Amino acid sequence: MGNDEGWPAGLEARPIEKDDAAAWAELLAAKEKVDAEGENYNADDLLEELADPSLDAARDSIGVWSGEQMVAYGVVRAPDEVVDVHRVRTEGTVHPEWRGRGIGSVLVPWLNRRAAELHQERQPGAVGEINTGAIETNTSALDLLTGFGFERCRYFFSMERDLAKPVEVPPVPEGLRLVAFSPAYDETLRVAHNEVFMDHWGSSPKSPESWKTWFTGSRAFRPALAYLVMDGDEVVAYTLGYEYVADTEATGIREVYVGQVGTKRSHRGRGLAAVALAKVMAEAAADGFQRASLGVDAENPTGALGLYERLGYTTKNTWITHRLPLG
Template identity: 30%
Template sequence: MIPEDNRFESDPDDVLPEDPGLPAGWLADTPDPTDAATVARLTELLRGHERVGRGWAGAGEDDVLVEISAHGTAMRENLVVRDPEGTIRAWGSVHDRAEGRMLFVHVVDRELDEHLADRCSDVLFEWAEAQAKSVGAARGLAEQQIDTGAFAEDERQHAWLADAGFDRVRTWWQMSRSVEAAEAELVPDPTRWERQGVVFRLVERQGDGMPSEADLRAIHDVLEGAFTDHFNSAEETFHEFIHRLREDPGHRWDHWWLAEIVDGDEVEPAGALIGTVSESSNGPDGSYVSYLGVLESARGRGVATGLLRTIIADAASRQRDRVGLEVDADSPTGADGLYTAMGWGTKYVTESWHRQVPVT
């Protein structure tokens, strides 16, 4: 289910000026995903970025490979900046996430002095702007959004983003909830249970072990419908949706749940939850709610609560110790109230920063 061809410019020389403003001996090129040293170095940079931004590092090599592997670059492009010794000092990654929305990863070595760090940052922003024009033109758009994130406490990143013309547009609470072993009994069976005319079940599996396409399309349709009016919602095709979610290192088909309203012979999809595994190297793994959506027509029937209870029970049955999720701090739906009432608390805070780039 790989989407259309990459819409970015793969050769940095095609999008950067002949002199990008780097010191003598420094260069910008593309990373080699097959080189173990490259993957290790990018992981080191990303972990350093996280450690300063939120106080601890969680990224691993799988997170880097999502961005730079041949599979990942079906919808992405990458740039690295190397010093005269060949050491990677900065890394940028762009992702053609959906029509009109391009995600941008911007990481600069925390060990660089201010002047060199500024130069590297400028190159990443200039490259990202050119890539935004490329992908926007390929999609036939007049304007392309660049969407990037920052930790709430990362003042260096904030200053760079503001200077590059980005606006801080949203705040997100990264929440976590501990899970107790006894909560495996929170629902009768996480694979399938029913309450007040609503069935909560895993996606069905076919003879080859792959999930039912009809169920996957139902989940896609529910999430597209549930998030239509949400902040920065952008339509995503079914194939783009499946391709992107399967890239997640924590992806598991047995973490996809569908909620259906059953009225006699009538069965209507009403809600969906997509979970992932949060692996830990020094303790129990956790579960993560990547997506939770309920159609407006089904709200007030306990669908969201039932789906959350399901993933908590599933996590407990797998001997996991936590369930994480992200919530829009500015959402008018009051979802944070539900999460707080069910035991979630904020672990750290992130922000969305946007810039609109004219394509022509």
């Protein structure tokens, strides 16, 4: 790929490979020190991302290099299926010490072009758009996106809760059972998740392959911190917890990240999500976790924000998703 894309002099761009994971992790660590997004990655985390079967890293990723240092990166991802809009997601950053040199002004068009190509390859008949996000405090990133025609379309809150405060687990309604996750429930859980998130903005059904990659097959997934509410053999509510070792190493705080919380429409209004979530929090506290965190759509139609606030979560920061129509 070289420097035929207009990168500043002295820089080289090429797809990200497995051997680049350590340099990629160094770039993200430098970004976190300045942008304070609360996200940390080690090389193993990034190798797992490159192993995603739906990612063609040779075409959908780019690393920008100054010698042996990765000074910027970008990745493009597309969903398994389309519900309403084919939302192709892009991500990327420039090393803080290399900002202000025009790298982002080349990186964003590269990501946009690849996103458009991916849309045409996978879902040419669907309405398409690019989605990308930035924390609200990163004003330079927000200005860059606006300059390329992106518009704000959705707000998400990152929330956290100190587990030193007692966690009360509500009683399970009569006729239902609260059970710990086991692989025997995995496919039933995936189907339930797809149904639960059908009416959530930006969500699309997860295939068995992507479910294994990003959910219960993830290195960070903790089966002991995952609980399901059962109605007979049916999963009707659930909470899944994850632990990111790189976060603990960077912050010194052991945190359970609540990746998914949901209740089937047929069983909403009975407090089942609160039962499963509180149980996960209580088990995490008993196991020595110091904090719980999660992310929530500010306009979540199920009232999730209120649930989290009642359980003691407070907002740490706000992320803004931007959109750019395709075609």
